[in-house]
Amino acid sequence: MANFSIIVSVDQDMGIARKGEIPWFLPEHFANLHDLTTQTENKNLKNAIIMGRKTWEYFHSQGENFDNRLVIVLSKNKDLSLPQNVLRFESLDDTLFELSDHNDIDQIFVLGGGEIFKEAILHTDLERIYLTNVESSFKSDLFFPKDIPEDFEVASTSDLMESDGLEYSFLILERSVDHSNDQYFDFNTEEE
Numbered sequence: 064m065a066n067f068s069i070i071v072s073v074d075q076d077m078g079i080a081r082k083g084e085i086p087w088f089l090p091e092h093f094a095n096l097h098d099l100t101t102q103t104e105n106k107n108l109k110n111a112i113i114m115g116r117k118t119w120e121y122f123h124s125q126g127e128n129f130d131n132r133l134v135i136v137l138s139k140n141k142d143l144s145l146p147q148n149v150l151r152f153e154s155l156d157d158t159l160f161e162l163s164d165h166n167d168i169d170q171i172f173v174l175g176g177g178e179i180f181k182e183a184i185l186h187t188d189l190e191r192i193y194l195t196n197v198e199s200s201f202k203s204d205l206f207f208p209k210d211i212p213e214d215f216e217v218a219s220t221s222d223l224m225e226s227d228g229l230e231y232s233f234l235i236l237e238r239s240v241d242h243s244n245d246q247y248f249d250f251n252t253e254e255e
C-alpha cells in the first residue's frame with residue numbers, strides 16, 4: 064500500500080466545517096494546498112488527491128477543477144455522476160492499493176472531509192499531516208479527529224501570519240521514525 068498525507072485547516076477547537084461549509088476564508092490555505100498537491104519532483108509524474116463525496120461536491124460547487132492532479136472521490140454510490148477524469152473508489156484501502164501500482168503517481172493527499180479524516184488518521188500508511196491552524200473559534204459542527212496517533216510529532220511550524228484579520232500558521236506533523244529495531248554497533252564486543 065502507498066503512503067499518504069493529509070491536508071486540513073482547523074480552527075482553534077479543531078473544527079473543520081459548519082453547516083457543510085468551511086466557515087472561514089483563508090485563501091493562503093488553498094494556495095498552500097494547491098502548491099503541495101501540484102508540485103512533483105519528477106515532471107512526468109502527478110499527485111493524487113482523495114476526498115469524500117461531500118467534500119468533492121463542495122469544491123466542485125466552488126468551481127475548483129484540480130488541474131494536473133488525479134482526483135479520486137470516495138463514495139459507495141455506483142451511480143454517482145462525476146466528470147470523466149475523476150475516479151470513484153469505494154474505500155480508502157482500495158484506493159491506496161490501486162495507487163501503489165500506478166508508477167505515474169508521485170504523492171497522495173487526503174483532503175477530507177470529516178468522515179474521511181476519521182478513517183485516514185488511524186491508517187498506518189499516513190505519514191504526514193499538513194495542518195493550517197486558524198487562531199479563532201468558529202462554532203464548527205464538524206471536527207478533525209482529536210486522537211492524532213502518539214507517534215506523530217511536529218516537524219515544522221511557520222511564524223504566526225495574518226490574513227484579513229485572521230491569524231494562522233502552517234504546521235507539519237510527521238510520524239516519528241521508529242528506532243526500536245535499529246542496529247547499533249556495540250563497542251563492547253569489539254575485539255581488542
Ligand SMILES: NC(=O)c1ccc[n+]([C@@H]2O[C@H](COP(=O)([O-])OP(=O)(O)OC[C@H]3O[C@@H](n4cnc5c(N)ncnc54)[C@H](OP(=O)(O)O)[C@@H]3O)[C@@H](O)[C@H]2O)c1
Nearest residue numbers: 072080083084115116117118137138139153175176177178
Ligand atoms: N477544513 C478543512 O480543511 C476541510 C477539508 C475538507 C472538507 N471540509 C468540510 O467538510 C465537510 C464534508 O465532510 P463530511 O464528513 O460531511 O463528508 P465527506 O467526508 O467529505 O464525505 C462523506 C461521503 O464520503 C463517502 N465516504 C465516506 N467514507 C467512505 C469510505 N470509507 N468509503 C467510501 N466512501 C466513503 C460517502 O459518500 P456516499 O454517501 O456517496 O457513499 C459519504 O457520504 C464540508 O463541509 C467541507 O467543507 C473541510
